[in-house]
Amino acid sequence: MQVDKVINNNLIRSHDEKGQEVLVMGCGIGFKKKPGEYIDDGKVEKVYVLQKEERQHMEELFSSMPLECIQATNEIVEYATISLGKQLSNYLYLNLCDHIHFAIQRSKGGIPIQNALLTEIKRFYNHEYQIGMESLNIIERKTGVLLPEDSSIKICNPQ
Known part of the structure; x- marks a missing residue:
């Protein structure tokens, strides 16, 4: 693949x-690259096929997010896809990455996260809850x- 932008x-x-137009993510993959140059396949961590x-x-969101949040999102979506046994929407990457970044900012700012439905979610959506708990790890x-346990529910919302 070659660099477009x-x-x-x-x-x-x-x-x-x-x-197909894609976003290619990887640590340092764009450093000192110019349009037309080839992308180092060894640096590719994730390829997002874009509609x-x-x-x-996606460009706006991912360009403003710390790499660690994007990497966590990728790993969580991969884990959830395997665990649930079904393909998940590309929009999940956008929403989840944004949520993780916001939850981290709230946590660092000392703003508590509470979920009044935690008990019900554990009971009725236990599989999704377990995915959410692994997401915290x-x-x-x-x-x-x-992040606190209450965040796990928002990360893997069963709705």
Whole structure:
């Protein structure tokens, strides 16, 4: 793949072998790259296939997010996809990444996160709840921030 546009040091817009527009993410993948140059396959962590209406929103969101939040999102979505046994929407990446970033900011600011439905969710959506709890482990490993149990429900909302 070749660089169409460098969004930031960790994100490049390109086209895949089918000619579909993609965002290519990887640590340092866009550093000192220029349009037309080839992308180092060894640095590719994730390739997002874009629909036309998604492109601008994904570029804006991912360009403003810390790499650790994006990496946590990728790992959580991969884990949830395997655990649930079904493909999840690309919009989940956008919403989840934004939510993780906001939850981390709230946590660092000392703003508590509470979920009044925690008991009901554990009971009626236990599988999703367990995915949410594993998500907290992933977020802590990637960002160094341990979010409270109440955050797990918002991360993997069963609705």
